[in-house]
Amino acid sequence: IILALGAASLQPLPMDGDSPTAAYDATDGCSRLKAARSMFSEEAKRLQFKSSSDPLAEQTDVLHYRLEFEIDPTAEYLDGGNTMTVNALIDGVTVFHFWLHSAMSINEVRVEGRTAAWRRLDTEIVEVELGRSFARNEIFELEVLYEGSPVSGGWMSIVFDHQHGIPVVSTLSEPWFSYTWWPVKEDSCDKATGELLITVPEELTVVSNGVLAGVENAGSEKHRYHWLTDYPMSPYLFAFSATRYNTFGDYYVHSRGSMPVDFFVYPDSDTAQNRALWRLSVEMLATFGDLYGLYPFIDEKYAIYQFPWGGGMEHQTATGQGGFWEDLTAHELAHQWWGDMVTCATWSDIWLNEGFATYSEALWLEFKSGVSDPYALRAAMSLR
Numbered sequence: 577i578i579l580a581l582g583a584a585s586l587q588p589l590p591m592d593g594d595s596p597t598a599a600y601d602a603t604d605g606c607s608r609l610k611a612a613r614s615m616f617s618e619e620a621k622r623l624q625f626k627s628s629s630d631p632l633a634e635q636t637d638v639l640h641y642r643l644e645f646e647i648d649p650t651a652e653y654l655d656g657g658n659t660m661t662v663n664a665l666i667d668g669v670t671v672f673h674f675w676l677h678s679a680m681s682i683n684e685v686r687v688e689g690r691t692a693a694w695r696r697l698d699t700e701i702v703e704v705e706l707g708r709s710f711a712r713n714e715i716f717e718l719e720v721l722y723e724g725s726p727v728s729g730g731w732m733s734i735v736f737d738h739q740h741g742i743p744v745v746s747t748l749s750e751p752w753f754s755y756t757w758w759p760v761k762e763d764s765c766d767k768a769t770g771e772l773l774i775t776v777p778e779e780l781t782v783v784s785n786g787v788l789a790g791v792e793n794a795g796s797e798k799h800r801y802h803w804l805t806d807y808p809m810s811p812y813l814f815a816f817s818a819t820r821y822n823t824f825g826d827y828y829v830h831s832r833g834s835m836p837v838d839f840f841v842y843p844d845s846d847t848a849q850n851r852a853l854w855r856l857s858v859e860m861l862a863t864f865g866d867l868y869g870l871y872p873f874i875d876e877k878y879a880i881y882q883f884p885w886g887g888g889m890e891h892q893t894a895t896g897q898g899g900f901w902e903d904l905t906a907h908e909l910a911h912q913w914w915g916d917m918v919t920c921a922t923w924s925d926i927w928l929n930e931g932f933a934t935y936s937e938a939l940w941l942e943f944k945s946g947v948s949d950p951y952a953l954r955a956a957m958s959l960r
Contacts, residue, residue, distance in 0.1 A: 643758055658719070773800055784817075785894055824851060
């Protein structure tokens with residue numbers, strides 16, 4: 577992740593008016609340091625302690641999330657549900673904890689299709705009585721029906737914005753703020769596969785993790801986008817963005833075949849120069865593949881989408897970027913290996929994610945010609 581910072585706090589960049597690219601200095605190491613330090617705000621530390629100290633967390637393994645909701649961009653409202661497929665890791669599991677911000681209303685919780693008793697422990701955690709004891713390796717489904725106006729946390733974990741009069745709804749949940757907009761076991765060590773089925777006004781396009789399984793007419797001038805991924809993913813990497821996008825694509829050809837590389841750009845930013853800058857990611861996939869091994873999500877896709885933050889965020893298989901800078905694109909792509917496939921267990925180790933991604937910017941400049949250029953490497957490293 578690289579984020580542009582204002583003088584006082586992290587904010588999404590305004591989409592009406594000045595270009596978002598003007599707010600980010602690609603060589604500003606100080607801003608990167610501040611962005612990393614912001615991970616360790618008192619609130620983030622509190623949430624990390626809460627997650628790591630929950631005695632129930634190690635009793636279960638979430639295998640799959642099926643998250644389905646409708647967005648009302650005007651009312652800034654979400655209404656839907658999440659079905660979690662959960663494996664019991666020990667004998668005698670009778671209680672399950674998930675996180676959902678208290679600003680969101682819970683309409684019902686079901687376990688194996690039956691209404692379950694639940695209670696809110698605090699602003700974040702909800703405790704569910706499972707109705708019976710589950711044995712080790714027994715799998716159950718827990719469904720949460722919920723709705724409300726999300727309260728954003730962290731770097732603004734969900735944003736309702738506009739780009740030239742068109743609604744934009746985007747998420748960025750790192751490090752502990754997925755629970756502000758969806759019910760989740762907030763544990764970065766518990767990776768799960770997932771589906772996101774998102775209904776929006778028909779003029780909007782939704783981009784998310786994994787592959788697009790389909791787009792359906794949802795009635796009343798609405799469409800439902802169904803994205804799914806078979807690669808396990810940490811909760812903070814589940815993400816979506818919905819707005820009016822121009823789309824274009826390419827393919828990364830590799831030893832096993834080819835993989836789509838898709839791009840989602842605001843219409844006013846859709847220029848030949850910007851397209852060319854983002855298309856460099858296809859060459860970067862080959863360069864990093866030679867250095868680190870084949871792109872880790874090769875059976876799905878890589879995508880870049882424009883979103884209302886400065887800098888970028890490496891959501892698994894789909895990176896949000898606020899601009900088109902070459903080193904930003906290299907940095908965020910490298911996170912697919914270092915951060916998404918290999919994920920730090922605690923946020924005190926975030927420097928590993930960021931260190932590898934920043935070094936990868938220099939490696940891209942070294943190898944972009946097709947052969948090693950040590951002078952380019954040293955020039956890039958001298959800027960850090």
